[in-house]
Amino acid sequence: xxxxxxxxxxxxxxxPYPEATAALGAPLLGHLDPVFLxxxxxxxxxxxxxxxTENARTLPLSGTGSIGMEAGFANFVRPGDVVVVAVNxxxxxxxxxxxxxxxxxxxxxxHEWGQPVDVRRVVEAHPRPSIVAVVHAETSTGVxxxxxxxxxxxxxxxxxLADCVTSLAGIxxxxxxxxxxxxxxxxxxxxxxxxxxxxxxxxxxxxxRRVERPPTWYLDLNLIGAYVDGGQGGRTYHHTAPVALIxxxxxxxxxxxxxxxxAVHARHQAAGEHLQGGLQEMGLELFAAEGHRLPExxxxxxxxxxxxxxxxxVLLTEHNIEIGAxxxxxxxxVWRIGLMGHNARIERADLVLATLARLIxx
Amino acid sequence: xxxxxxxxxxxxxxxPYPEATAALGAPLLGHLDPVFLxxxxxxxxxxxxxxxTENARTLPLSGTGSIGMEAGFANFVRPGDVVVVAVNxxxxxxxxxxxxxxxxxxxxxxHEWGQPVDVRRVVEAHPRPSIVAVVHAETSTGVxxxxxxxxxxxxxxxxxLADCVTSLAGIxxxxxxxxxxxxxxxxxxxxxxxxxxxxxxxxxxxxxRRVERPPTWYLDLNLIGAYVDGGQGGRTYHHTAPVALIxxxxxxxxxxxxxxxxAVHARHQAAGEHLQGGLQEMGLELFAAEGHRLPExxxxxxxxxxxxxxxxxVLLTEHNIEIGAxxxxxxxxVWRIGLMGHNARIERADLVLATLARLIxx
Numbered sequence: 001x002x003x004x005x006x007x008x009x010x011x012x013x014x015x016p017y018p019e020a021t022a023a024l025g026a027p028l029l030g031h032l033d034p035v036f037l038x039x040x041x042x043x044x045x046x047x048x049x050x051x052x053t054e055n056a057r058t059l060p061l062s063g064t065g066s067i068g069m070e071a072g073f074a075n076f077v078r079p080g081d082v083v084v085v086a087v088n089x090x091x092x093x094x095x096x097x098x099x100x101x102x103x104x105x106x107x108x109x110x111h112e113w114g115q116p117v118d119v120r121r122v123v124e125a126h127p128r129p130s131i132v133a134v135v136h137a138e139t140s141t142g143v144x145x146x147x148x149x150x151x152x153x154x155x156x157x158x159x160x161l162a163d164c165v166t167s168l169a170g171i172x173x174x175x176x177x178x179x180x181x182x183x184x185x186x187x188x189x190x191x192x193x194x195x196x197x198x199x200x201x202x203x204x205x206x207x208x209r210r211v212e213r214p215p216t217w218y219l220d221l222n223l224i225g226a227y228v229d230g231g232q233g234g235r236t237y238h239h240t241a242p243v244a245l246i247x248x249x250x251x252x253x254x255x256x257x258x259x260x261x262x263a264v265h266a267r268h269q270a271a272g273e274h275l276q277g278g279l280q281e282m283g284l285e286l287f288a289a290e291g292h293r294l295p296e297x298x299x300x301x302x303x304x305x306x307x308x309x310x311x312x313x314v315l316l317t318e319h320n321i322e323i324g325a326x327x328x329x330x331x332x333x334v335w336r337i338g339l340m341g342h343n344a345r346i347e348r349a350d351l352v353l354a355t356l357a358r359l360i361x362x
Numbered sequence: 363x364x365x366x367x368x369x370x371x372x373x374x375x376x377x378p379y380p381e382a383t384a385a386l387g388a389p390l391l392g393h394l395d396p397v398f399l400x401x402x403x404x405x406x407x408x409x410x411x412x413x414x415t416e417n418a419r420t421l422p423l424s425g426t427g428s429i430g431m432e433a434g435f436a437n438f439v440r441p442g443d444v445v446v447v448a449v450n451x452x453x454x455x456x457x458x459x460x461x462x463x464x465x466x467x468x469x470x471x472x473h474e475w476g477q478p479v480d481v482r483r484v485v486e487a488h489p490r491p492s493i494v495a496v497v498h499a500e501t502s503t504g505v506x507x508x509x510x511x512x513x514x515x516x517x518x519x520x521x522x523l524a525d526c527v528t529s530l531a532g533i534x535x536x537x538x539x540x541x542x543x544x545x546x547x548x549x550x551x552x553x554x555x556x557x558x559x560x561x562x563x564x565x566x567x568x569x570x571r572r573v574e575r576p577p578t579w580y581l582d583l584n585l586i587g588a589y590v591d592g593g594q595g596g597r598t599y600h601h602t603a604p605v606a607l608i609x610x611x612x613x614x615x616x617x618x619x620x621x622x623x624x625a626v627h628a629r630h631q632a633a634g635e636h637l638q639g640g641l642q643e644m645g646l647e648l649f650a651a652e653g654h655r656l657p658e659x660x661x662x663x664x665x666x667x668x669x670x671x672x673x674x675x676v677l678l679t680e681h682n683i684e685i686g687a688x689x690x691x692x693x694x695x696v697w698r699i700g701l702m703g704h705n706a707r708i709e710r711a712d713l714v715l716a717t718l719a720r721l722i723x724x
Binding site: 003004005006008010012013015016021022024025026027028029030031032033034035062063064065066067069070074094097098101102186188194195196213214215216217218238239240241242243244245316322 | 374378383392429550576580600
């Protein structure tokens with residue numbers, strides 16, 4: 001098969017950091033090899049730094065980002081628990097579905113798509129929820145919500161669950177500082193690794209309240225923890241870890257921390273602002289509410305008279321540039337343009353701006 | 363980090379086929395890119411050939427082999443269903459745990475470890491089970507069971523679920539010919555790919571009896587199918603597919619089918635027989651029952667007076683050869699030596715035989 005080389009500027013996956021790609025092709029190690037276990041331990045330590053947490057239970061789960069959401073509810077929801085979900089996009093919607101499957105009484109707080117979460121409405125939705133769940137960076141709309149303010153305001157007995165799939169390593173995340181109890185991400189966005197892992201972290205407070213024997217065996221954190229942290233009694237085999245992907249994540253995190261987390265965030269911010277400014281200069285209208293726009297994922301309205309799908313198709317097939325369609329009801333009226341991880345650069349923004357301008361005119 | 367280059371002769375992961383490693387490092391594609399969707403479709407087609415099935419619902423699930431077991435029970439067990447499990451090793455044990463979590467009334471039929479499944483005992487264990495579950499190639503003991511005979515003998519209303527994690531692409535598997543309804547594998551054994559995917563197949567008969575809304579969202583085959591097969595109404599996004607691993611599986615399957623499935627099986631058979639003969643010539647005793655030994659995974663008793671863990675450690679650290687400890691109660695009295703996928707070669711058998719002979723003498 002002929003190789004195709006795309007610039008991936010959709011909502012993810014993004015082009016991995018070169019270090020991550022190189023590590024994928026390195027000789028494979030066994031999942032119980034002491035050398036690999038060292039790589040795994042260091043990966044978890046690096047993840048703690050990126051998450052801003054000292055949570056012992058910080059690890060990459062063996063599946064794509066969505067498996068983080070599933071693990072978050074499967075291990076902490078008992079039938080009948082009240083789970084308040086802030087819904088301001090597709091991934092908030094999905095949280096309601098997943099929490100419901102594990103028996104939660106879901107209280108959903110709907111918001112207009114494109115708007116951030118309204119902390120007050122979420123807090124007032126129920127007096128004593130078990131869990132309050134929110135998406136930090138809504139991949140479907142390009143909106144950032146204020147997790148710090150939400151976590152501060154919710155009842156102290158509630159666990160705060162945050163979806164950080166599109167935020168981690170792109171914009172600041174501070175799990176301990178904000179008081180988040182359960183959080184997950186995906187590797188294929190700002191972390192700059194291929195899809196297939198879900199970084200996950202659990203606070204001691206949440207751990208105390210975990211389900212002893214969740215319906216899922218694969219995502220049972222009691223069992224996975226015995227392999228990953230190896231605390232008491234050494235490591236116990238659970239499932240064969242995806243060693244190549246973990247080595248790749250290890251390499252990407254090394255690259256990110258060498259550049260410096262603040263510098264990485266600043267790079268995402270600068271690239272996103274450059275793109276958003278450029279789109280507005282072209283006369284296009286941004287979709288996400290001003291003041292709440294993610295630098296790493298820009299949503300922009302498709303101009304009147306422009307065939308959204310055709311532009312995306314030409315971008316992809318003639319220019320090898322992938323951008324995303326809008327999500328849900330906005331499939332043909334919004335584009336989603338990601339500048340994540342290795343692609344969070346002014347040059348990538350310039351590339352898509354120039355090409356898009358030509359196609360829209362044409 | 364300095365790279366370490368191991369010969370992986372444990373129970374998996376095995377060293378991938380070179381084609382699979384090369385594909386991992388190829389430029390990443392988006393999970394909705396038409397080029398990638400072509401690769402995915404072709405991967406599913408190739409999997410059908412290797413499984414020996416025409417099942418439309420044949421796909422790689424986004425997790426390691428164990429996720430196949432979880433999906434197999436999660437999508438087909440309703441609370442109270444009778445599931446007969448043939449237990450002759452660790453993975454049969456695990457099936458009981460997983461099926462129980464989904465509410466099955468588990469009827470377990472225990473066998474001595476090292477022995478194949480006794481078809482008659484399994485069939486007589488319950489008059490009308492919903493599912494009869496069995497492991498084709500027990501990774502914990504190196505034993506092959508006769509799935510064809512079992513499937514032939516079970517009540518026609520029962521679904522037959524077969525764990526083929528260590529058999530697929532190593533020894534013949536014939537899903538349609540045998541009458542298997544649900545089967546799964548892992549990529550890191552005889553398929554010769556890094557761990558992270560679980561090839562899965564479902565018969566039309568099983569599909570008719572699937573659970574409409576299983577407790578798990580991530581493994582809900584109704585949702586995954588809408589992305590993978592794209593039958594009616596086109597493809598629907600479910601979760602971001604692990605594109606790099608799928609491209610790698612695609613390449614390994616291409617290699618396997620180019621060599622020819624019969625030739626690949628013969629290569630595994632020859633390498634395994636060579637190893638097993640060599641071990642016996644050294645005076646060692648094989649663990650698995652004669653006539654039921656897997657060529658791709660050999661179990662051998664550690665000779666009296668030999669420190670099992672020390673030999674494995676020296677093999678690994680001084681010779682870069684990984685072999686496995688025994689499973690469960692046999693952790694220090696049995697070794698497991700895999701010759702899987704790219705490692706299913708006489709030279710690999712000779713390498714481990716020569717090195718092991720020197721260490722045992724020393």
